[in-house]
Amino acid sequence: MWRWLHPLAKPETSYRLADKLLPWFSILAVLVLSIGLVWGLVFAPADYQQGDSFRIMYIHVPAAIFSMSVYFAMAAAAFIVLVWQWKISGWFIQAAAPVGAVLTAIALITGAIWGKPTWGTWWVWDARLTSELILLFLYAGVLALYYAFEDSKKGMKAAAILALVGVVNLPIIHFSVEWWNTLHQGASITKFEAPSIAPSMLWPLLLALLGFALLSVALVLLRLKNEILRQELGKPWVSKELHGEPSNG
Amino acid sequence: MKLSSLSLIMWVIRRDLRVANRQRSEWLNPLIFLLMVITLFPLGVGPGEQILSRIAPGIIWVAALLSGLLGLDRLLREDYEDGSLEQLVLQPVSLSMTGLGKIVAHWLLSGLPLVILAPLFGLLLSVPVSAWWVLTLSLLLGTPMISALGAIGAALTLQARRSGTLVSLILLPLLIPLLIFATSAIEAAAMGLPANGQLAIIAAMSVLALTLSPLAMAAAIRMSIR
Amino acid sequence: MPPLLHAEQLTSIRAERCLFAGLSFAVSGGELLQVVGQNGSGKSTLLGILAGLASPDEGQVYYQQQALTTHREAFYQDLLFLGHKAAVKASLSALENVALQRQLDCGDSQPAPTEQDWDNLAQLDLLGLEELPAAQLSAGQQRRIALCRLWSSPAKVWILDEPFTALDQAGIELLHQRIDQHLAAGGCVVLTSHQPLLWQPQNYRTLTLQAQGVA
Structure with a gap:
């Protein structure tokens, strides 16, 4: 019953909050990301082994990390939908899933581009890339299920259940793929486990990480705002928001 | 009572x-489909014993997964359409328990036949006889997981459009x-290595799936039925 | 006497349309409540909410003064719900269906058909058809198979969605008698029906649902 007491469960309140936060996250994201990427892609020293090709790491690593985090955030929202039935967190799933899927796709594409100079081929069944690919399938499943229902409330619940099932499976999938990889490939080049990374390379990476995090939050907020408006269309507060005045009295 | x-x-x-x-x-039908897929491979890659026995474990398990998915629609669809599912929801017993019954029934009809047919698959695809036992065990321990996860998929897509491909998309x-x-x-066994570790992991995954998926299935049925 | 089943302030919104809002009513033992309304006015939705198949957007249903959300199991021990869909297995025979229903409703794990199953089939004029798969029977005969539950179940609360559908005159007459018996024994009935009832039970009320505006 206390779900009615909690102000955030009200679409209008969360819309206002998202509206207030969005500009801050957008500005910070652009700022931090441009500093981090320019530093990393232009000014950071070249790697003594990989030359300039390693620079794609400044995009690949943050995308790969946050493609995972977005899924966990989605699963947390799914839990809230199923236990406390907050509609907002259901809409959050819809808002976050495509952002996560795009991050996953970026991680895959940059991984493939990075693979060309490193392994001499665009695609290698490397554990990390394979895991990312499966993650992309998981996102695809959640999105497909969300949109497969006439009744968006059902789509939301179904997607929430699937996201939770997925998050239980994610560690198992990850472990199995790692294991499969060591079994079939022996010692392959592990890309990120450089024993120590020079501070001149580390700082731009940290900035890029922060920038990607801010950007993800900003994108999710933007999509969440849209979804709230779409779902609440016809309510007086939405008309007021869109036209400056209530539409019917 | x-x-x-x-x-x-x-x-x-029983029902x-x-x-x-x-x-x-x-x-x-899913069983015949499975046999056909297994027949297609020797026709496609040639009947050479070496290639076949090399790719046999993959073929058998990919085919088992696909045929498992094929039969999933049967798991809840009929009960949903004739109203029996409603009656099961209205029992004074946790819906997860009922779901477990559905999973076991589905496994008896889809998983158990595979276990029984395992030596035949091994024979057709030149799996060394020494690995037949592990092949059978892997099907025995692994197919319950297909039924358990499949039940979640079937329950989630009861009211969805295009449910056929959707189930495969979310489950694979x-x-x-x-x-x-x-x-x-199976590969380890074919090479004469012990496969206990893998089999134990499969068993653990199946047990986990059988414990958790009735809960998700119950939530999905409640979502679908209203 | 406190009501067996009562609802407080039920509100249901389906696809942006408010079916009913602030609906409160009570049904006591021996009472029959007929829910009337046009097509799409939310009759089936209301019965679904009463049975706990769906949850209301607001409000609460109580059985013997206890909220359904927390005391589901006690309610389901005493509930017989006959939905729009009859829950008859098309590939099984009438006799098998009746035996399965009886096991579920009476908590009787005896799978073989009993004397009582035969009596019920005879009661509903299905003798001679008991070995045929239900799929080969007419809609009315399938409905009769489902209705056998009313004779075998000991449930106190009956929730029946369009029980008279597809029944012939004799079938409707049988059902009247059975409902009267059930009410006399202290049970309660909530049902929907398009036609007005053809007889007057003692404690009979109607609840009219009118389509509301956009939510």
Whole structure:
């Protein structure tokens, strides 16, 4: 019953909050990301082994990390939908899933581009890339299920259940793929486990990480705002928001 | 007093087997499909014993997964359409228990036949006789996981449009670990190595799936039925 | 006497349309409540909410003064719900269906058909058809198979969605008698029906649902 007491469960309140936060996250994201990427892609020293090709790491690593985090955030929202039935967190799933899927796709594409100079081929069944690919399938499943229902409330619940099932499976999938990889490939080049990374390379990476995090939050907020408006269309507060005045009295 | 949990599980299993006995093609078709897929491979890559025995574990398990997905629609669709599912929701017993009954019934009709046919698959694809035992065990321990996860998929898509491909889309990624460990177990056995580790992991995954998926399935059925 | 089943302030919104809002009513033992309304006015939705198949957007249903959300199991021990869909297995025979229903409703794990199953089939004029798969029977005969539950179940609360559908005159007459018996024994009935009832039970009320505006 206390779900009615909690102000955030009200679409209008969360819309206002998202509206207030969005500009801050957008500005910070652009700022931090441009500093981090320019530093990393232009000014950071070249790697003594990989030359300039390693620079794609400044995009690949943050995308790969946050493609995972977005899924966990989605699963947390799914839990809230199923236990406390907050509609907002259901809409959050819809808002976050495509952002996560795009991050996953970026991680895959940059991984493939990075693979060309490193392994001499665009695609290698490397554990990390394979895991990312499966993650992309998981996102695809959640999105497909969300949109497969006439009744968006059902789509939301179904997607929430699937996201939770997925998050239980994610560690198992990850472990199995790692294991499969060591079994079939022996010692392959592990890309990120450089024993120590020079501070001149580390700082731009940290900035890029922060920038990607801010950007993800900003994108999710933007999509969440849209979804709230779409779902609440016809309510007086939405008309007021869109036209400056209530539409019917 | 209505039926208790255990008797309700038995009731569901007994009824599902009785219905399946009247509609044999419903559960025989996926099995025939599986046999056909397995026949296609020697025709496609050539009957050479070496290639076949090399790729046999993968073929058998990929085909098992696909045929498992094929038969999933049967799991809940009929009960949903004729109203029996509503009656099961209205029992004074946790819906997860009823779901467990449905999963067991589905496994008896889709998983158990694979276990029995395992030596035949091994024979057709030149799996060394020494690995037949592990092949059979991997199917015995692994197929319950297909039924358990499949039940979630079937329950989630009861009211969805285009449910056929959708079920495969949401389930296949979740079944990848099973494929990896099962094929590796058979490969290890074919090379004369112990496969206990892989089999133990498969068993653990199946137990986990059987414990958790009835909960997700119950939530999905409640979502679908209203 | 406190009501067996009562609802407080039920509100249901389906696809942006408010079916009913602030609906409160009570049904006591021996009472029959007929829910009337046009097509799409939310009759089936209301019965679904009463049975706990769906949850209301607001409000609460109580059985013997206890909220359904927390005391589901006690309610389901005493509930017989006959939905729009009859829950008859098309590939099983009438006799098998009746035996399965009886096991579920009476908590009787005896799978073989009993004397009582035969009596019920005879009662509903299904003798001679008991070995045929239900799929080969007419809609009315399938409905009769489902209605056998009313004779075998000991449930106190009956929730029946369009029980008279597809029944012939004799079938409707049988059902009247059975409902009267059930009410006399202290049970309660909530049902929907398009036609007005053809007889007057003692404690009979109607609840009219009118389509509301956009939510």
